[in-house]
Amino acid sequence: MMLKTRTALLCAAATLAAGAAHAQGAAETTGPYISAGYNYLDFDEELGGDATVHGLTARGGWQFSRFFAVESDITFGIDNGGFDFDGDEDDLDFDDNNDGFFDDVISGPGDLGLDYMVGGYGRFILPVSDRFDISARAGYAFAEIDSTVQTLGGNELVFGGSDDGPAFGASAAYDFTENLSLRADYTHYEFGDANAESFGVNLELKFGG
Secondary structure: OHHHHHHHHHHHHHHHHHHHHHHHHHHHOOEEEEEEEEEEEEEEEOOOEEEEEEEEEEEEEEEOOOOEEEEEEEEEEOOEEEEEEEEEHHHHOOOOOOOOOOOOEEEEEEEEEEEEEEEEEEEEEEEOOOOEEEEEEEEEEEEEEEEEEEOOOOOEEEEEEEEEEEEEEEEEEEEOOOOEEEEEEEEEEEOOOEEEEEEEEEEEEEOOO
């Protein structure tokens, strides 16, 4: 009888210890985090440009629970992406060859540059294991984009400026330690005059405790 009682007490103690450890682990997943890394962006402009741009991203966020966080990030372009522009004079309301008609095709090489892009998101996290999780995020982004086209008529056309719209995507993260992880992201941007796809890899530092 005494042996059964001791066994029951030991089991109860082990259960309480496991519960405390789990609670401590959950607490360690909450709190602020920052990250920085590389982004590959593919822009598809409505007026006829498809260009890729490389950028550097900085991010900050706060994880409120094991399953939810809010975050914002900013990306700066580090180069211009080249593209082949193909439009027509009527859509652009521009007479490229000065013949008095607006029925000709406007084409030529172009460059797309990203000055910066900033966004805010809610992030929903699904733990897969102690070290690996996947997540989905949705929010809104604002970008400053500039495109320059050299037409066959010898003119220079400048498009772009400010653009904004909803953004959503998914990510996967692997924890090297409790405070350091590697995260890969995909984000789709629905801007007014251009859509974009972003693929990024960031090193993330967590300050939760």
